[in-house]
Amino acid sequence: MRTSPALLATAALLAAAAAACSSGGSSSSSSGSSAFDPKTCQGGTLYVLNQSDATAHHLDPARIYTSGGGAVTSLIFRTLTTRHRVPGQAGDEVAPDLATDTGTASDGAKTWTYHLKDGLKFEDGTPITSKDIKWGVERAFAPELPGGIPYLRDWLAGGADYKGPYKGKELDSIQTPDDKTIIFKLRKPEGDFPYVTTATQFAPVPKAKDDGTGYEKHPISSGPYKVQSHEQDKSLVLVRNPYWSRTVDDQRLACPDRLEGTYGLNSAVINQRLTSSAGKDANAITTDTDLSPAELARISSDPNLKKRAVKGEFGETDYIAFNPKVKPFDDPRVREAISYAIGRQSVVNAAGGSSLAKPATTFLPDQAAFGYQPYDYFPAGANGNAAKAKELLAQAGHPNGLTVTLAHRNADYNHDGPAVATAVQASLKQSGITVNLKPYDDAGYGDVIQKPSSEPGMYLTTWGADWPTGGPFLAPIFDGRQILKDGGNFNASQLDDPKVNAEFDAINKITDPVQARPRWGALDAAIGKQALTVPLIHPIYIRLTGKNVKNAYLDQWRGSYDPAMVSVK
Known part of the structure; x- marks a missing residue:
């Protein structure tokens, strides 16, 4: 039980x-x-x-x-x-x-x-x-x-x-x-x-x-x-x-x-209304809009606004996905070279700075509920390890560098858009890797990357768990039995390793989430050695409430306010 x-x-x-x-x-x-x-x-x-x-x-x-x-x-x-x-x-x-x-x-x-x-x-x-x-x-x-x-x-x-x-x-x-x-x-x-x-x-x-x-x-x-x-x-x-x-x-x-509820509002409008807290907006919250870097700068200098800024986390990793079916990503040395070349500080900056994102070297988010186990198999430091990346490229037959294409969304809504793509492009250039950016329409991007027949070789994406354990975070991405050929596929690497699949089955038999956590962390660490993804950042959420809202906090399950728990005047 x-x-x-x-x-x-x-x-x-x-x-x-x-x-x-x-x-x-x-x-x-x-x-x-x-x-x-x-x-x-x-x-x-x-x-x-x-x-x-x-x-x-x-x-x-x-x-x-x-x-x-x-x-x-x-x-x-x-x-x-x-x-x-x-x-x-x-x-x-x-x-x-x-x-x-x-x-x-x-x-x-x-x-x-x-x-x-x-x-x-x-x-x-x-x-x-x-x-x-x-x-x-x-x-x-x-x-x-x-x-x-x-x-x-x-x-x-x-x-x-x-x-x-x-x-x-x-x-x-x-x-x-x-x-x-x-x-x-x-x-x-x-x-x-x-x-x-x-x-x-x-x-x-x-x-x-x-x-x-x-x-x-x-x-x-x-x-x-x-x-x-x-x-x-x-x-x-x-x-x-x-x-x-x-x-x-x-x-x-x-x-x-x-x-x-009022929907269809611009993010800047939402934050401006919450900041001003005029009239009805004094009793308002948002469940989907974070503060921008510019808004954070204003709040940091205003003690009254700072009291109304609520910080929290949600289990999410923004990352580079590889499709090893596409050359040159079939060569693990190329994937490792890119992992070494990434300067995560530039990605953090593109995502809004250290107040809104922190560098990631693990696929699982760094929260206990997921079974987080720290590892960094391809240490790149804040600005990338160009020497190690070039060494691996040479071993892979690319002594003069490499040109690759990075697919991304044409909007910056989920850290898989132009801002992060440009940061990755600049970062990899230091290691002799030329990145051609290929933007996709926001509405159709998911269809392209979630179908093996159209999946790019290298692209930006994000994953957030449906609930805070390691299972829904790792299984859709690495369980070979969840590969969907006709669309809706999240296993970008199309990994279908019998040992990995068997470990998913073994952990799923554990009914105590605390006991399952170390197994999820160990599985993440084992898969991480294959460089099938390049974890970039874990986002941080900071949101504002109206001045009359009380008992507001961001829960770690969803990274959002809970209207069931707040009160207003």
Whole structure:
């Protein structure tokens, strides 16, 4: 059985929320938190100012790709489990939500059993049962409801060929022996299954209210708020669900009476509005916009603004990917030469400086939850090791240098755009490596790099974990059984090593994430010797809140504010 140390009584959660006024791990809280009292935090309207739709564009839980309880969607949809809502490293843990614990494993982690809490109700007052959760998971397989997490089809027994419940077919690997019990049968051991059950696909959906693709127009809430209106990519208004209370939900404070989201805003506009905090913007946060270097410079000289700047981290690595099927990257000496030649300081500078990024030499982020194990097999220092790079190039038959092409996105949104590409180009030049830059349209870049037949030999990309363990960070990139030839492939090197695949299987049998961590770190270190990627940076997030927002911190699971925990005047 795997139960989370984050099992919280309501009083314990409220005490933890009050403690958020001090730094925890890599997070720090905003001004005003010292006066925060979870017992009296009720009332007001919270405003969310975002570049993109905070609901991931859709309000159907089957179509939302998020885990841990997405920032805004977690206000509408409760799931079997959720993330532990506290700052610092403890926020990387799984906590029970609709379920009484984080799951009981049996059959070598191939079977997981959950029991529901008492008193759970939808927004219309009808009880939530295990059958509602089963229906919610099954409908996520329907081809007319695309966009959710990919793990269900791969992990659940019979999932590969299942097409959803709308034609009367059930998924036999999900069993509901009574209204309070749900059992999942997996086709292989998965110790991380409690992390997957934080996804919105594990939110209850009442079959009687489900009209397929039209469900997102009026989704039925199981969380503290229900939807009043939603205009995709433009706005969202949430109001209180009268059948929710903290007595049945010890994972959300839900202080504001109302939430209003505005989407499609420019990042500079968002930060300017938060900085000014005029009118309604004093009660505002953003869940997707970081401060720019120029804005950071202003904040550092203004004590009042500095109090409202919140710092945190999310498990992400920005890196150079190699396709060894393309010459000259089939030669490991060329890949190693490029690894030695990279001057990471220039990349850090391109990403906004040391306040917003730190150099990376490991693929796993440097956080304990991932099993981070430090290594640096190709030490380049801050500015690159040109001598070693030239030596390796000569051994590979390129004594006079080498010309390569670096593909990148034509926008700088994810550190895989022109700024970082130009920094890499300048850095490699010092080692005699001429880099021709090849930009791709932002919208089509993913299609190009995620299909083996069109994948470039060398390109910039980024990877962030769906939950904070080593599995979802390493497996999509290095497990040979996850290579997808027709698109959606993230295993750029197309590595299919039986020993590596076997180690993934062995670690997946471990149901205690703490015990699994050293194995993930060792696997990362072993793969790193092959120079299949060049880790460049791990980003740092710094965001601003309105002046009336209290108890704001960036959780390490997603690197974002949690609207379920903040309050406003």
